[in-house]
Amino acid sequence: MASSISAAPVAATETDTLNTESPRLILRTYKASDHDQIDHLFYSTYFTLVPEGVKCKLKSPLFWVLWIAFYSYLLGIVPVLLSGMNFPSWSSTALKIFFTFAWSVVSFAGIFVVTDRFEVVDKVEQVRQNDLSDPEVYYLNWTKEEVQVNEDDNEKAGKKRVTFDKDAKPATELVRTQKPLEEQAPSHFWVLTLDNRPCGMVGLAHYKEQLKSNRPLQPPAWKLLAAAALARYRLPVPESLKDLRAKMPTPVFAEPHEPNKATLQRLAIKSDYQDCNLSTLLIDRAMSWADEKGIETVEAKTNELETKAARILSIQHGFTLVKTEKKGWFGQHEKTWTCNVKEWMAAHEEGAKTYKKK
Structure with a gap:
């Protein structure tokens, strides 16, 4: 492809310098x-x-x-x-x-x-x-997706082993496929x-x-302002003005x-x-x-x-x-x-x- x-x-050089002559x-x-x-x-x-x-x-x-x-x-x-x-x-x-x-x-x-x-x-x-x-x-x-790195695969491939904290997220790599x-x-x-x-x-x-x-779509500005103003002065916020961003369609x-x-x-x-x-x-x-x-x-x-x-x-x-x-x-x-x-x-x-x- x-x-x-x-x-x-015309001939090209190996550098990225702009050649104004040719x-x-x-x-x-x-x-x-x-x-x-x-x-x-x-x-x-x-x-x-x-x-x-x-x-x-x-x-x-x-x-x-x-x-x-x-x-x-x-x-x-x-x-x-x-x-x-x-x-x-x-x-x-x-x-x-x-x-x-x-x-x-x-x-x-x-x-x-x-x-x-x-x-x-x-x-x-x-x-x-x-x-x-x-x-x-x-x-x-091309398709690309993140996959979790398998520690056993790294050891078989002779890659250096990296120790992660138990609470850390698993290591991932981006796989690119045609x-x-x-x-x-x-x-x-x-x-x-x-x-x-x-x-x-x-x-x-x-x-x-x-x-x-x-x-993502942004809610209308007037709704955001109205919700912010009501929340600022601790007034009841209508259901229609709550979680505006979450309600917006994709x-x-x-x-x-x-x-x-x-x-x-x-x-x-x-x-x-x-x-x-x-x-x-x-x-x-x-x-x-x-x-x-x-x-x-x-x-x-x-x-x-x-x-x-x-x-x-x-x-x-x-x-x-x-x-x-x-x-x-x-x-x-x-x-x-x-x-x-x-x-x-x-x-x-x-x-x-x-x-x-x-």
Whole structure:
């Protein structure tokens, strides 16, 4: 299953030092040792999308309706605040200017904080705690489980015996096993490296069963605050506000795919190289893999932050928008794109043939 593709036929060195004269670009299968770097690549590139989320909210009519309504309220209370006070005539104008400046700063800073600290963090953690927690399990058809270490097996293998405290938990080790061929899904995960340093990644996901999320749902904030306030002042807490986290259902991370469908996801390019058209290498490889595995349709989902990815999918690779789902009141949305693999292969035949498998 492992594959290594040379995207630039130039010599490579044994070190990880970036060679600016003749950089070596390699597209290969994900390895367990890539985890920390891939994790950093994902969240560092995703947080650079915060300005797109802010722009989306500024384009929302509802935002401006609320903004103007509250601004009008602030201006309307100026005469009330100054009534009965012996202030110069220019005080009203000065206070209105102050309110205008203060409300502009507070409102726009608030949008940035909400987008950065709440919405983006939520999206990033949803991915980090699920498929990017272990791409080998989610994409490369490995299973991993902790098993208790048998002391007798260690002695037979000539390993050094370690004495544990009687109250200590038994020693365990992680056993990694490849799924049988008939159980393997046509999923895969690729890493693009520049002089042995990951600079891009993409995954093609095909799930055969429903996957539960590893990130628990959080109760509504108002319920948590109400329960905390009642407990703080030693008031009776209603049954509906007790054990809120325990009552939350386990969320679904992904639904099973149809036999001939897969999802293109986790496309990310290091910020320094996003103008180098490296996304084409990653998408070309994913689509050619889909064709090799008999996948007929590849889907992709983008949100209000991923406008650049949406343009790449639609303009450069012929993905068609099939659904737009509203996710919030201020322009938040999720778009579903689809692409026929055979049609893509016909249109990008030369690009798909540029890979050299080793």
